Amino acid sequence: xxxxxxxxxxxxxxxxxxxxxxxxxxxxxxxxxxxxxxxxxxxxxxxxxxxxxxxxxxxxxxxxxxxxxxxxxxxxxxxxxxxxxxxxxxxxxxxxxxxxxxxxxxxxxxxxxxxxxxxxxxxxxxxxxxxxxxxxxxxxxxxxxxxxxxxxxxxxxxxxxxxxxxxxxxxxxxxxxxxxxxxxxxxxxxxxxxxxxxxxxxxxxxxxxxxxxxxxxxxxxxxxxxxxxxxxxxxxxxxxxxxxxxxxxxxxxxxxxxxxxxxxxxxxxxxxxxxxxxxxxxxxxxxxxxxxxxxxxxxxxxxxxxxxxxxxxxxxxxxxxxxxxxxxxxxxxxxxxxxxxxxxxxxxxxxxxxxxxxxxxxxxxxxxxxxxxxxxxxxxxxxxxxxxxxxxxxxxxxxxxxxxxxxxxxxxxxxx
Numbered sequence: 220x221x222x223x224x225x226x227x228x229x230x231x232x233x234x235x236x237x238x239x240x241x242x243x244x245x246x247x248x249x250x251x252x253x254x255x256x257x258x259x260x261x262x263x264x265x266x267x268x269x270x271x272x273x274x275x276x277x278x279x280x281x282x283x284x285x286x287x288x289x290x291x292x293x294x295x296x297x298x299x300x301x302x303x304x305x306x307x308x309x310x311x312x313x314x315x316x317x318x319x320x321x322x323x324x325x326x327x328x329x330x331x332x333x334x335x336x337x338x339x340x341x342x343x344x345x346x347x348x349x350x351x352x353x354x355x356x357x358x359x360x361x362x363x364x365x366x367x368x369x370x371x372x373x374x375x376x377x378x379x380x381x382x383x384x385x386x387x388x389x390x391x392x393x394x395x396x397x398x399x400x401x402x403x404x405x406x407x408x409x410x411x412x413x414x415x416x417x418x419x420x421x422x423x424x425x426x427x428x429x430x431x432x433x434x435x436x437x438x439x440x441x442x443x444x445x446x447x448x449x450x451x452x453x454x455x456x457x458x459x460x461x462x463x464x465x466x467x468x469x470x471x472x473x474x475x476x477x478x479x480x481x482x483x484x485x486x487x488x489x490x491x492x493x494x495x496x497x498x499x500x501x502x503x504x505x506x507x508x509x510x511x512x513x514x515x516x517x518x519x520x521x522x523x524x525x526x527x528x529x530x531x532x533x534x535x536x537x538x539x540x541x542x543x544x545x546x547x548x549x550x551x552x553x554x555x556x557x558x559x560x561x562x563x564x565x566x567x568x569x570x571x572x573x574x575x576x577x578x579x580x581x582x583x584x585x586x587x588x589x590x591x592x593x594x595x596x597x598x599x600x601x602x603x604x605x606x607x608x609x610x611x612x613x614x615x616x617x618x619x620x621x622x623x624x625x626x627x628x629x630x631x632x633x634x635x
Contacts, residue, residue, distance in 0.1 A: 226426065226427050226430055227424050227425075228311075228312060228364070228424040228425060228426040228427075228430075229426070229430060229575045229576055230575070231367075231368075231575065232363075232364065232365050232366060232367045233367050234367070235366075235367060235370050236365055236366055236370065236374065239420070239421075240365070240421055241374050241377050242377075242416075243416040243417035243420060243421055244358065244361055244362075244374075244378065244417055244421075245377045245378050245380065245381035246381060246413050246414075246416055246417065247317060247321070247354070247358055247413055247414040247416075247417045247418075248355075248358050248378050248381045248382060248385070249381035249382060249384050249385030249388065249413060250321070250385060250409055250410045250411075250412070250413020250414055251320075251321070251324070251351050251354055251355050251358065251385065251410065251413075252381070252382045252383075252385030252386055252389065253385040253386070253388045253389035253392065253406055253409050253410065253413070254321075254324050254325075254328060254347065254351050254389065254406050254407070254409070254410040255347070255348075255351060255389070256385065256386040256389040256390060257388075257389030257390060257392050257393035257402055257403075257405070257406040258328075258331070258344065258347065258389075258393070258403070258406070259285070259471075260386070260389065260390045260393065260471075260474075260475075260491055260495060261390055261393035261394060261402065261475070261488055261491060261492075262393045262399055262402045262403060262406075263281060263284060263285065263340075263344065264277075264281055264475045264476070265399050265488070266334065266340055266399050267280040267281040267284065267337075267340070269399070270334070270335075270336060270337050270340055271337070272337070276605075277476075278473065278476060278601060278604065278605075279601060280337055281472075281597070282472075282597030282598075282600070282601050283337075283341070283597070284337070284340055284341045284344050285344075285472070285593055285596075285597055286593070286594050286597045286598065287341050287344070287345055288341075288344040288345050288347065288348040288593070289348070289590050289591070289592075289593030289594040290594055291345045291348040291349050291352075292348040292349075292352050292589075292590035292593065293587050293590040293591050293594065295348065295349050295352035295353065295356075296352045296355065296356050296583040296586045296587065296589075296590060297356070297443050297580055297583030297584045297586070297587065298439075298443070298583070299316060299320075299352060299353040299356045299357070299579075299583065300356035300357075300359075300360065300578075300579035300580040300581070300582060300583030300584075300586075301439050301442060301443065301577070301579070301580035301583070302316070302439070303316045303356055303357050303360060303579040303580075304360075304432060304576060304577055304578065304579045304580050305426075305431050305432055305434045305439075306426065307425070307426050307427065307428045307431055308425070309425060310423060310425075311422070311423020311424055311425050311426075312357075312360075312364075312423065312424065312425075312426050312579070313357035313358070313360055313361055313364070313423050313579070314357070314418060314423040316353050316354060316356065316357040317354045317357045317358060317414060317417065317418060318414070318418055319350075319353060319354075320350050320351055320352070320353035320354025320355070320357065321350075321351070321354050321410050321411055321413075321414040322350075322411065323346075323349070323350030323351075323353070324347055324350040324351040324354065324407070324410050325407040325408070325410050325411050326346075326350075326407075327343060327346035327347040327349075327350055328343075328347055328403045328404070328406050328407035328410070329403065329404060329407050330343050330346065331343030331344060331346070331347060331403050332399070332400040332401075332402075332403035332404055333400065348590075351410070352586075352590075354414070355586070356579050356582070356583045356586070357579065359579070359582045359583075359586065360578045360579035360582055362374060362375065362378070362565065362569055363569040363572060363575075363578050363582075364424060364578060365424070368566075368569070368570060369514055370514065371510075371514070371565070371566040371569055371570075372509075372510035372511060372512075372513040372514035372519075372562055372563060372566040373507065373510045373511045373514055373562075374510070375510050375561070375562040375563070375565035375566045376506045376507035376508070376509060376510025376511065376561075376562035377506075377507060377510075378561075378562075378565065379502070379506040379507075379510070379558065379561030379562045379565070380502070380503050380506045380507055380558075382561060383498070383499045383502045383503065383506070383554075383557075383558075383561075384499065384503075385413075386495060386499065387495055387496055387499040388409060389406055389409070390491065390492050390495045390496075391492060391496075392405040392406050392409060393405070393406065394488055394489065394491075394492050430576075432576050432577065442577065442580060443580065443584060445573065445581065445584055449573075450571070450573055451630075451632070452571045452631045452632060452633045452634065453571040453572070453573065453581075453585070455627060455628070455630040455631045456564075456567060456568055456571050456585070456628070456631055456634075457584075457585055457587075457588050458588075458624070458627055459523065459527075459564075459624050459625070459627045459628045459631075460564060460568070460585065460588035460589070460624075461587075461588035461591060461592060461624065462620055462621065462623055462624025462625075462627065463527050463530065463560065463564075463621050463624040463625060464588060464589055464592040464624075465591075465592035465595055465596060465617075465620050465621070465624070466530065466531065466534060466617045466618065466619075466620040466621025466622075466624065467530065467534075467553075467557070467592070467617075467621065468592040468593055468595075468596035469534075469592075469596050469599060469600055469613060469614075469616065469617035469620070470534045470537060470553075470614060470617045472596050472597060472600050473600060473604065473610070473613070474491055474494070475487050475488065475491050477537075477610050478490040478491065478546070481541060481609075481610050482541065482542070482543055482546065484543065490543075490546075493547075494546060494547070494550040495550075497547060497550045497551055497554070498550040498551065498553055498554040498557075499554065500551075500554065501550075501551045501552070501553075501554030501555050501558070502554035502555070502557055502558035502561070503554075503558065504554075504555070504558065505554070505555050505556075505558030505559050506558035506559070506561055506562050507562065509522055509526070509558060509559035509562050509563055510562030510563060510566065513562070513563045513566060514566075517635060518635045519563050519564075519566060519567040519570070519634050519635060520567070520628050520629065520631060520634060520635065522559050522560075522563040523559075523560060523563055523564050523567060523625070523628045524625050524626070524628050524629065525556075525559065526556045526557070526558075526559035526560035526563070526564075526625070527556070527560060527621060527622065527624055527625020527626075527628070528556075528622065528625050529552060529553075529555055529556030529559075530552075530553055530556035530557055530560065530621050530625075531618045531619070531621040531622035531625065532552060532556075532618070533548075533549045533550075533552035533553035533556060534549065534553070534614055534617045534618040534621060535614070535615065535618040536548055536549040536552065537549050537610075537614040537617075538610075538611050538612075538613075538614035538615040538618065539611075539615075541610070541611065567631075567634055568582065568585050569582075570633075570634050571631070571633065571634060599616070600613055603616060
């Protein structure tokens with residue numbers, strides 16, 4: 220369908236977006252990541268240690284809760300994306316889901332603060348994943364909705380910068396708020412405040428009711444399947460993202476325990492914050508530059524490949540150099556690689572989407588490659604740490620998985 224024949228909500232964008240729009244979208248994106256990573260980096264681990272029943276390892280509790288939440292995330296992102304694609308509200312396709320998602324996420328974080336059992340903790344975290352993924356699916360789809368292809372690397376870079384700043388902000392809030400309950404409440408407030416500028420200041424594109432895709436439950440569920448045979452580039456891009464994210468998830472899952480139990484840091488929570496901040500500084504040095512550079516060269520794959528190799532090398536440092544200095548070097552190097560990967564991989568993904576009418580749903584399916592590693596990582600990590608060689612083996616396996624993912628980007632044919 221040509222851009223002239225399609226309504227604005229379905230047309231390929233050609234007008235460059237401005238700084239105010241990019242800043243507002245980046246802010247809500249960062250707020251969502253703060254809502255996820257304050258818990259992931261600090262709060263869930265501390266809560267698991269507090270609530271683990273006698274005779275049950277804290278690592279196992281954390282793995283079970285994180286895995287349950289990741290399963291919810293894996294389903295919620297494409298499902299809410301499909302619903303977003305079908306929304307004909309006068310507020311647009313995306314804004315209603317951003318509002319509902321951040322409001323629901325804030326409520327779920329507050330409820331999680333009051334959890335007094337492992338079951339309540341799991342329910343609360345699943346609620347956070349469900350609601351924030353509704354918002355995230357809409358935020359992600361705004362990129363191909365509004366940004367022309369030649370600007371997507373740069374805008375993707377700013378979204379990536381906001382992502383890591385959100386991770387740092389969430390980690391900082393969780394550390395400084397004065398306890399687990401205070402940390403959750405601080406993250407909840409940040410999620411809501413971060414979404415307000417985009418929701419209040421920018422109008423979304425409205426989908427005419429007559430152009431709404433088939434909306435029955437069967438049609439929605441059937442549409443979640445994207446054939447790898449018909450869309451091989453999307454399949455290879457998905458597998459690349461999945462494996463690189465799996466390697467990263469394995470590296471981060473037990474970071475607090477690694478600092479406490481292996482490196483014997485006196486303040487492991489503070490150590491996580493230091494590593495996260497250092498990672499954020501080096502990431503910010505490459506995320507926007509990498510996206511702009513990719514736009515100017517018109518190429519995506521070399522940047523994703525190089526970034527994946529750098530990230531694998533950083534994870535390998537954690538396996539071979541188990542000191543605080545080694546952890547600092549790994550965090551810095553990981554930020555360099557992840558910065559380029561975050562911006563350029565997002566731009567690459569928007570260029571392998573099958574159809575404009577299903578942008579949010581298709582990106583939701585792609586985002587399973589972000590959520591599924593959170594399910595797989597605990598399943599792999601727990602036996603690696605407890606039975607197959609400990610943290611040295613864990614990080615060696617993580618590095619190998621990430622490297623394989625980086626190499627697979629070469630199989631994509633339709634993107635340079």
